[in-house]
Amino acid sequence: MKRLGPLDLYRHLPKTNCGECGEKTCMAFASQIIERTVKLTDCPYLKGSHLEALIKMTSPAVRQVVFGKKSPVKIGGEDVLYRHELTYFNETAIAIDVDDRMTDDELLERVAYVTNFSHERIGQELTLQAVAIKNVSQDPAVFAECVQKVAAKTDKALIVCSFLPESLEAALSVCDDNPLLYAATKDTWEQVGGLAMKYDCPVVAFADNNLSELKSVVHALQSMGLKDIAVDPGIHPENLSATVNEFVEIRRVSMNEDDTMNCPIIGIPAACTNPMEEVMSAALMIDRFADLLIFHTTDMYAVLPVITLRQNIYTDPRRPVSVDAGLRTFGTPTKESPLLATTNFALTYYTVASDIESSGLNAYLLVFDTEGLGVEASVAGGQLDAYKAKEAIEKTQVKDVVSHKKIIIPGMAARISGELEQISGWEVLVGPRDSSGIPEFLNKRWN
Amino acid sequence: MDIERLLKVLGDAEELELENVDILAEELELVMTSVPRPQLPVRVGYKDLSFEKPLEEFPGGVSVVRFGNTSQDGGTRSHSVFVGGEKTMPFYRFEAENPYNPVVAFDVFDMPIGLAKPVKIHYQEVMEDPAEWAKLCVDKYGADMVTIHLISTDPTIKDTPVSEAVKTVEEVLQAVKVPIIIGGSGNPDKDPEVLEKAAEAAEGERVMLNSASLNLDYKRVAKAAMDYGHVVLSWTQLDINDQKTLNRHLFGMGVQKEDMLIDPTTAALGYGLEYSFSIMERMRLAALKGDKDLQCPIASGTTNAWGAREAWMKESPVEGETWGDRMKRGPLWEAVSALSLALAGCDMFMMMCPTSVALFKEMISQLTGDPDMRPASTWLMGVGQ
Ligand code: SF4
Numbered sequence: 001m002k003r004l005g006p007l008d009l010y011r012h013l014p015k016t017n018c019g020e021c022g023e024k025t026c027m028a029f030a031s032q033i034i035e036r037t038v039k040l041t042d043c044p045y046l047k048g049s050h051l052e053a054l055i056k057m058t059s060p061a062v063r064q065v066v067f068g069k070k071s072p073v074k075i076g077g078e079d080v081l082y083r084h085e086l087t088y089f090n091e092t093a094i095a096i097d098v099d100d101r102m103t104d105d106e107l108l109e110r111v112a113y114v115t116n117f118s119h120e121r122i123g124q125e126l127t128l129q130a131v132a133i134k135n136v137s138q139d140p141a142v143f144a145e146c147v148q149k150v151a152a153k154t155d156k157a158l159i160v161c162s163f164l165p166e167s168l169e170a171a172l173s174v175c176d177d178n179p180l181l182y183a184a185t186k187d188t189w190e191q192v193g194g195l196a197m198k199y200d201c202p203v204v205a206f207a208d209n210n211l212s213e214l215k216s217v218v219h220a221l222q223s224m225g226l227k228d229i230a231v232d233p234g235i236h237p238e239n240l241s242a243t244v245n246e247f248v249e250i251r252r253v254s255m256n257e258d259d260t261m262n263c264p265i266i267g268i269p270a271a272c273t274n275p276m277e278e279v280m281s282a283a284l285m286i287d288r289f290a291d292l293l294i295f296h297t298t299d300m301y302a303v304l305p306v307i308t309l310r311q312n313i314y315t316d317p318r319r320p321v322s323v324d325a326g327l328r329t330f331g332t333p334t335k336e337s338p339l340l341a342t343t344n345f346a347l348t349y350y351t352v353a354s355d356i357e358s359s360g361l362n363a364y365l366l367v368f369d370t371e372g373l374g375v376e377a378s379v380a381g382g383q384l385d386a387y388k389a390k391e392a393i394e395k396t397q398v399k400d401v402v403s404h405k406k407i408i409i410p411g412m413a414a415r416i417s418g419e420l421e422q423i424s425g426w427e428v429l430v431g432p433r434d435s436s437g438i439p440e441f442l443n444k445r446w447n
Numbered sequence: 448m449d450i451e452r453l454l455k456v457l458g459d460a461e462e463l464e465l466e467n468v469d470i471l472a473e474e475l476e477l478v479m480t481s482v483p484r485p486q487l488p489v490r491v492g493y494k495d496l497s498f499e500k501p502l503e504e505f506p507g508g509v510s511v512v513r514f515g516n517t518s519q520d521g522g523t524r525s526h527s528v529f530v531g532g533e534k535t536m537p538f539y540r541f542e543a544e545n546p547y548n549p550v551v552a553f554d555v556f557d558m559p560i561g562l563a564k565p566v567k568i569h570y571q572e573v574m575e576d577p578a579e580w581a582k583l584c585v586d587k588y589g590a591d592m593v594t595i596h597l598i599s600t601d602p603t604i605k606d607t608p609v610s611e612a613v614k615t616v617e618e619v620l621q622a623v624k625v626p627i628i629i630g631g632s633g634n635p636d637k638d639p640e641v642l643e644k645a646a647e648a649a650e651g652e653r654v655m656l657n658s659a660s661l662n663l664d665y666k667r668v669a670k671a672a673m674d675y676g677h678v679v680l681s682w683t684q685l686d687i688n689d690q691k692t693l694n695r696h697l698f699g700m701g702v703q704k705e706d707m708l709i710d711p712t713t714a715a716l717g718y719g720l721e722y723s724f725s726i727m728e729r730m731r732l733a734a735l736k737g738d739k740d741l742q743c744p745i746a747s748g749t750t751n752a753w754g755a756r757e758a759w760m761k762e763s764p765v766e767g768e769t770w771g772d773r774m775k776r777g778p779l780w781e782a783v784s785a786l787s788l789a790l791a792g793c794d795m796f797m798m799m800c801p802t803s804v805a806l807f808k809e810m811i812s813q814l815t816g817d818p819d820m821r822p823a824s825t826w827l828m829g830v831g832q
Binding site for chain 2: 083136189236239248253261276277279280284287288301302305308311313348351376434
């Protein structure tokens with residue numbers, strides 16, 4: 001597997017520590033390159049074939065492909081098969097499909113949906129990345145008109161989808177935002193590849209359930225000088241075993257330094273015939289290496305689990321599981337402000353914190369050291385009990401901070417309330433089971 | 448040695464052979480990365496290439512665990528259920544066929560509990576009667592197995608006496624013929640006794656005891672499993688090293704890997720699922736690579752997915768925001784969690800919502816079967832939704 005360390009790279013740097021790249025030393029520069037926070041071209045002394053060779057050496061196992069000029073979407077660029085081996089870099093991009101047979105109302109409504117979509121989850125803004133336009137009419141003129149309408153209404157990146165090269169050409173004549181071209185096949189690679197060259201667009205290679213053919217198409221496109229190629233091995237919503245096996249095979253050869261098939265992978269849950277199955281296939285593809293999904297259903301019950309799973313899988317696993325224990329303040333609390341408590345599992349903490357912040361409350365939050373476990377788990381596992389809670393109350397000297405002697409513990413920790421009251425002498429209120437209920441709880445129970 | 452000079456010499460070398468070299472250093476790290484030269488241009492054209500399957504061979508594997516004894520083995524179950532035996536990662540069929548499919552055990556509780564609406568509608572008639580509840584899961588929803596959770600035994604809940612809990616287990620064993628799992632209340636002081644007595648009452652049936660963990664007297668639980676011929680669940684909390692430690696203790700007591708499942712805790716989708724996902728993936732890869740501490744099938748309390756607010760809440764608590772139909776959203780939450788963990792290596796799923804189970808099982812049947820397919824290009828022709 002291809003995994004460079006800073007030392008591997010350092011050997012090929014000037015080693016003068018001149019600092020012109022903005023890093024103090026060449027070694028520091030090498031580390032930042034590995035972390036992808038700086039570019040090789042930031043060092044003015046790397047030139048010509050040496051620079052090119054280093055770029056190749058440091059390029060990720062899966063090539064990164066970018067489409068869209070106004071809102072660029074990066075796909076691929078991964079260095080590992082499994083997230084725990086390092087981290088994933090570019091989260092699975094999600095495109096919503098439209099087609100050139102839709103009424104204007106439906107078309108523009110779907111385009112607006114993608115453009116305006118924003119969902120805040122635990123301090124992160126989750127969005128959709130692109131619109132995939134299908135040439136269902138099979139008519140180049142109809143397709144071009146549709147692409148033009150979409151392009152006029154959104155800055156999101158576009159994927160133009162047709163197996164007819166004439167349709168793709170018509171689309172490109174009205175859209176200069178570097179859309180992703182879908183797709184080049186065994187029969188059309190030369191024409192579609194030619195369009196990709198002419199308009200400088202990335203292109204998708206497609207072959208139906210035949211990886212040798214897919215590799216041949218990619219190779220043919222590469223032979224023309226194209227580099228930005230993604231692959232679709234054919235999605236079979238009625239046989240996802242074929243799909244997932246092909247995804248895994250492609251991603252594994254990328255890790256084995258195959259320089260033809262090291263392409264980002266496209267999955268098309270939109271091919272499913274019902275929304276529930278579509279969500280399940282999308283989940284499967286996110287878990288198994290898809291870099292871009294084309295999705296159809298826009299109901300929130302279907303989109304929410306998909307973007308939530310993506311948020312989970314693409315979280316950097318090197319991020320700490322816990323936050324520091326201790327007393328936090330929100331807003332500008334006084335001595336009379338409520339005292340809430342939670343655990344130091346990062347996710348629990350950020351969920352609670354964002355609920356308190358978004359409701360604009362002035363409050364104290366006592367963060368227990370539960371060894372990075374959530375409320376339910378730490379109560380079950382004994383990392384949070386009445387004695388540990390009492391210890392935290394004493395250690396933070398919160399009695400000097402608030403004038404009351406009341407603490408609100410999470411609803412899931414109700415089990416410890418009686419004992420905590422006895423041993424600490426504090427009045428223990430059992431709060432809501434979910435921190436979204438805090439404002440309402442305070443309204444009712446906090447004078 | 449002049450390292451700089453050596454590196455310079457090596458920089459251009461593709462291969463290096465050391466002869467008659469004595470290495471004095473305790474540890475010598477040779478990093479050999481040659482700088483690749485830019486490729487020569489290829490001739491433009493289509494060439495039929497062949498894709499070589501990137502096969503890996505794993506030296507290790509996962510044990511097979513059997514649940515349930517039939518009359519042949521001295522029990523009263525209608526059939527046994529098997530999990531484990533993997534030789535490769537789940538559903539990597541291009542590499543090898545794993546022998547058994549994931550199994551779903553439905554959760555049944557010994558007292559009525561609070562449930563989200565999409566789950567409750569299926570069980571509200573039977574919540575007072577665990578035997579009826581178990582029967583419904585098997586007869587109507589096709590449960591492979593059933594877990595009876597003796598939560599009412601918790602002194603802070605109902606403090607149901609052990610003798611009564613044992614009766615509940617017996618009733619469930621009467622009511623259903625599938626293999627069962629017996630769960631405690633999570634109270635570390637009482638669980639060992641509850642599980643010991645339940646194990647005794649279920650002798651010969653080959654149930655699973657849920658669970659042995661580091662925060663209770665796991666030796667008593669493991670010993671009960673061994674004494675009465677049951678399987679034991681080794682449960683830890685999102686820490687792979689704890690899991691290895693506990694497993695080693697249990698193996699050290701004489702528990703066989705054919706008699707044990709491991710459960711590193713399931714965090715809900717959106718609330719740490721990635722921890723469970725990666726721990727399971729790491730555990731399974733380690734097992735395949737030969738780590739003897741982890742070569743047991745993996746179990747998940749997938750029902751935990753319902754702890755996510757997006758699963759159980761009727762609607763978003765944020766003003767003006769909608770989360771869509773809860774009757775679909777909730778079941779998807781549990782089903783997506785199950786599917787993700789199945790891909791990471793999980794073998795057994797303790798679940799609750801019949802809709803979730805149906806969605807999950809449909810995926811499993813696709814991932815393990817060979818259904819016919821229509822041409823993939825049809826999605827672009829407007830066929831689909
Ligand atoms: S600019 Fe180049 S030579 Fe100077 S410190 Fe940075 S990497 Fe080293």
